Amino acid sequence: MDVWGHSANDDGNRHALEDHLRGTQRRARGHAEVFGAGEVAGYLGVTHDVGKATCEWQNGLMRAERTGGRVGVPHKHAGAWLADHVGLGPLSGVALGHHGGLPSDSDLRNALIWADAEGAVSVQEAIDRVARDVPEILKGPGLPTWLEHVATVDPLVVDLFVRMVYSAVVDADFLDTEEHFHGHPRAEHGLQAKDLANRYEERRRAKLKGRMPSPVDAIRSRVYEQAIAAAAGPQGIYRLPAPTGSGKTFAAGGFGLHHAQVHGLRRVVVAVPFMSITEQNAQEYRDLLELPGEGPVVLEHHSGVDLDDAAAGDRWARLAAENWDAPFVVTTTVRLFESLFDRRPAAMRRLHRLAGSVLVLDEVQSLPDRLLVPILSVLRTLTDHFGVTVLLASATQPAFFGLSPLKHVPARDVIAEPAPLYQSLSRVAYEWWTDPAPTLGEVAQRVAGHRSVLAICNTTAHTSQLHRLVEHERPEGRGPVLHLSTRMIARHRKETVARIRALNDGDHDVAVISTQLVEAGVDLDFPHVFRAFATAEAMQQAAGRCNRSGHRDTGRVVVFDLTDPDDPEKRGAGGDVVYGAALGVTRMYFGPGKAQPDDLDALDAYYEERFALTNVEPDGQEIQDARAAMDFPKVDRLFRMIDEYTVPVVVTDHYPAQAERIRHILTLLRSGVAAGGLLRELRPYVAALPRHLLTGPAATLVAPVIGDLVEWLGDYHPLRGIEISDSKEYVF
Template sequence: MFVVHSSSDKNRPHHLMLDHNSEMKAYIEGSFAKYDPFGITQLSNYLHDVGKLTAKNQAILTSENAKRGSVIHAIGGAVVLQDYEDVRAKLAALIVACHHTGLINIQRLFQEKLPAADEDFKQIPFDYPYIGEKIDQILHSNQQFQDQLSSYAHLFVKLSYSALIDADFLSTELYMDERKAVARKDTNSLEFKEYLSLLDAKVRALQQVYSDEPLTKKRSALYYQAKIAGESSQSFLSLVERTGYGKNFASMAFGLQHCDTNNKRRVIVALPQTSIIDQNAYQFKQIFGNDSVLVHHSQISSVSESESGEVLRANLAIENWDAPIIFTTTNQLFQSLFSRKKRDLRKLHNLTNSVIILDEFQKLPLHVLKPIFNILHTLRTHFGVTVLLTSATPYSYEALQQFRVIDEPPQEINTKGIRADTRVTYTKEEAPFTVDKLADELVKHQFVLCIVNTKKRARDVYNAVRQRTEKNVFHLSKAMCPHHLLKTIEQIKNLKKNTPVIVIATSIVETGVNFDFPVVYRELAPLASLIQAAGRSNRNFNYTVGKFVIFSFDEPTFVSEEYQLATEQTVAFLDHYGLDCLKDPTSFHLYDRALFAATVIED
C-alpha cells in the first residue's frame, strides 16, 4: 500500500495511491473521458504520482514530520514513459511532468528536464514491473484512435492536463480539507428545463408589465425564435439584432434550451467588460438563484480560509468553473485557452460539452480574430462545444470568410435579419470641439448622454460641465471600481422622471447598459461603437425621434492604435457613403472589408 498524502492529523490514515487514483478516475470519467479515446488522460492519472514510489519519497511521506509539497515526484512518471515511441506516451509524459507547475515545451522536457531527473526514478520500472504492463495495456486498448490526434494535439493536451490537475486537486482536497469538499457539493443546481421554466415565467411577467411598449412584441418574438433555435444540433450560430431588442434573455433561452435538448453541461456567457458581467449576472441570479450563476473576472478575489457557505461555494467554483451558468469576460476565457499556467488551465476541461455565448463579439480585437475562431472551431469539432455569437453590430461574416477568419458563416437565428433603425436621426459636427465648447453644447440640453474615447477626456469634460450647470451631472468610466460604476448607473436610472441629467461616459456604456436618452453625443469612433452608442438614444421609442450627434475634438485621443485605425476607416466610410449608411446594416460589410484589409490579422 503506497502513500501519496499525509495529514497533519496523526490519527488520520494516510491517503493511499490506489484510493487517490480511483477517486481521480471517477472525476475524469464524469467530465472529460468521452473526449479522450486515446487513453492519454487515463495514462497520466495512473502515472502522475508514480514518482512517490521511491524508497526515499515513501520514507518522507510516512514520517511523523511529513510536510505537504516536500516530495519531489512529478518528473518520475515522465521518466517511466520517456523511452516509449508512442506519441501518446510522450504527451502523457508532458502532462505528468508538469502537473504541479504548468505546461512547458515538450522539447524542453525531453532535452533538459528528463536527462537531469533523479536516478531513483529510473529504477521504478524495474522495482515495479506491473507498471510497464499497465502502460502497455492502456496504449494497446486505445491505439485505433491515435491517428486522429495530430490535427488538434495542442488543445487536446491542455484539456487533458486540465482534467488531470482538477481531479488531482479535488481528490487531494477531499482528503486534506473536507470542509471545502463538502462546500463544493452543497449546491442547489436545477435541471436545465427548470431554469428554462423560470426564465419563461420572468419573460411572461415582463411582457405583461411592458405590454404597451413598442418593443415588447419584438423582444418576445426574438426570445421564442432563439428558444426554438436551441432545439437544433447546430454548433455555430449567430443572434444579431439592434440594441434594446432583448438579446440577453433570448441568448440565455437559446443556451438553456440547447443544453436541455442536446444534453450539454453548462452555459458560458463571455462579455467584453466586467461592468456588463456584474449587471447581467445579477439579473440572472435574481431569476435562477445565486448558487446557479457563477461570475468570474479579473476583479474577483481568490478563496479565503475564513469564507463559508454561499461565498465559499462560489469562490471554489471559480477554480474549475463547476457551475451550470457562468458569466466571464472574453479576456478571461481566451487568456485561459491560450495560457500554459496551471491556474488558468484548471477550468478548461469544463468547457467541453458546453454552450459558449460570445456576447458583443465585435469587441474582440481584430488582430487575434483568426486564432480565436480557430480554437473555437476545434472546440466545436472535437469537444462538443456549441458557439453562439451575439451582437447588434457584428463583424461581416462575408468579410470574415474573405479574410479566412472563418470557413463558413454561422447559422442565423434571427432569420428576418437586422432591420434599418428608425429610432434616431444622425448629424455630424464638421468643426472640431474643444472640451469647453463641448461642455457649452451639453448644458443646453435637459437630458443628454455624451460618450468620449478615453477616461482622461471623460474626466475633463465632466469637470467642465460641472462648472457650468446645477443639473445632475454623472461620470462613468473604468476609472471607477465595478461596484461604484454599477451603483452610479442605478442612481441615474432611478432619478425621478423629468429630472434633468447630463451623463459623461466612455464606451463602457455602449454595451449592456440600458440607458434611453433623447440626445446622445458621440466622439468619432469605430463604426460599431457609433451604432452601439446610437442605441442609447430613443432606445424604447419613448420619444418621437432621438438625436445622435457625432463630433470630434481638436486634439483627438484613442485607446489604442487599432482603435485609431478603425476610427480613421469610419471617417472615410462616412465621407464616402454619408450618414444614412448608419441606418442601413447591409452596408456595414463594406466597412469591415476595408478595415480587415488595413489590419494585420495574425494566424
C-alpha cells in the same frame, strides 16, 4: 512498505499513493469522456504521481510532515516517461506539467532524455514499486482514432486536445487531493443546463408580466421567438445580430438553455467583455433560474468578485469558480480565453467543462483584432471536436466568417433577416457635427443645454475636461453632472451607474460625461447622446444608450469631430492611440453623406477592409505557429487579451469607513503576507492609470505595494476620481 501520496490530514490519516492514483484516474476519466478521451485521461491520471514512489520522495514526505516544510524532491518524470513509452507523445507533457504548467515540446524532450539517462534509476524504481499494485500503468490506451486522423490535417486540434486532457487530469488531481484533506468528496452540482429550459420560460413569462410595457416589447418578443426556434437546430456556430435594446441578453440565454435541452448539453457559459456587464447579466439570469430555498445555479466568475467569503452561497461560488461546476456560468472573455490559451493548472482546471456545452460570446465586436485568428480557430475546434455550440452575439456583427479560421464554416443565423429588425428598432437620428469641427468648449455648451444627456469621449483627458466645462455651463437647478471612467475606483463607478439608472427611471434631469465604458451592455437610456467620432461599432453602441426603450418618437445622437489641436486622433497618420487604423477605415464608410453606423451592408464592407488593413491574419499567426509546435509557454506569453499599459492604483480615502481596513491590507501586502484574498478585498477600491504616467507627473503621487499594484497618495475628486492632465491618456 507503505507508499504514500500525501501527508496526514486532520484525522491523522495519510493518503495512500495507490488510492490517490486510482481516485485521480476515475475522476479524470469521467471528466474527459464527454470529448472521447476518457481512457487517455484516466491513464494519465493513474500515472501522473508515479514518481512519488521512490524512497527519496517517501523520505522527503516524512521529513516534511515533521518540519512543516516541502518535500523538495521532483516526482513528475516517471509519469511523463510512462506516457511517452506507451505512445501518447505530446500528452506526456500533461504528467510533466501537472503542477507547474504545460511545457514546451523542447522542454518535454529534454525531460524525457533525463528520465532515460541520469534519472533512469529513480524513474524505474518508482515504476516497479507502483506496478506491483497498479499494473495498468505499464500498458497505455493509445490515442483516440479520430485524433490520429485529424492530427495529420490540423495540428492545432492536437494543441486543444492536450489542453482539454490536461484540464481533466489536473482538476481530478485537485479534487482527489482535496477529498483526502477535507475528509469528504466535493458534491457535483445536481443540475445541468438541459434541465433548466422550462424553468427559464416560466420565470421569464412571470417577469414580463410584472414589467412596465415598452413600445419595443413586440419586437423583443419576435427576437426571442426566433432565438428559441433556432435553438432546435444542429450544433455549430451561430450568429445573433440584434440591435441594442432588442432583448439580446434574454434571447441569448433562452437559445443556450433550449439548445442544451435539445442536445443534452451540460452547461451554458456566457462571456462578456466587461465586468459591469457580467454583474448586470448574472443578476438577470439569477432572477430567471434560481429559486427560493434552492442552492445557487448561476456562477458569476470574474476578477471583481470576492469569492473568499465564508457564507454558504459564496463558498459554493469560490469552489465552483475553480472548475466551473455550475449549469450556468457568467464570466468575462478574459477569463474564458485565459483558460483556453494559458498553461497553468489554476487557470486551466475549468477548461474541460466547456466540452458538451453552449458558449455564448456577447458583444463580440470587442474581441481584439490582433487575437482574432487564434480565438476563432479555437472556437471552430471546440465546435468540430468537443461538442460545443458557439453563439456570437452583437449589435455590430464583425465579418468573422471572412477570416481564415471560419472561411469555410457554415454560419447559422438566429435572425434570418436582420435588416428589417434593425429598421424597425431604429430609434435615433444621427447628426454629424464635423464641418466645421467643434471645440470641446462648444460641445460643452450644447451638452449643458439638455436636461437629460450622455456625452462620450475617446480619452480620459477629454472626459475629465468636458465634465468640468459642462459643470460650469450647466444652468443652476438643471440636475447633477456625473462622470464615468476607470480613473474612478470600481465601487465608485458601480454606485454612479446605479445613481444614473435611478435618475433615468425617475425621468429626472442628469448630464453624464463618460468614456466608452458605458457603451457595451450598460442599461442606460437618454433622449440625447453626444459621441466623439469613433469606430462604427463604438458609435452604434453609443446610440444604444439613446431612446433605448423606445418611449420617445426619436432620440438624437450627435457625432462630433473635435478640432482641438491636442486631440490624440489628430496626431500622425494611420489612426489614433485609442482605435488605431480602424478609425481611418470608419471614415471611409461612415459620416456626412455616407452610411449611418447601423447600416448592415456598410458594416460588412467596413469590417472586411478593417481586417485587411489592420493585419489580422499575420498578427495571429505567431500564436498559431506556437500552438502547432506545442510550445505552450510561448502561447501563454503571446496571448494577452488586455494590453498591459495600465497600472492598478489603490485609493485609500474615498470611503472613510473602509480607509483603516484598506491601509491595514496594504501593510500586510508590503510585509509579504499571501496576496490572494487580500487583493480581492481591495478590488472595489482600485482605479487604473496609464503606465507611462508613473514615470512622469504622477511618479511622486504613488507608492509601490506589491507587483504592479501602487497606492495613490494624491487627491481623489468626489466625481471624477484621479485627475492628472495628460492629453495622450488612453481610454477604457
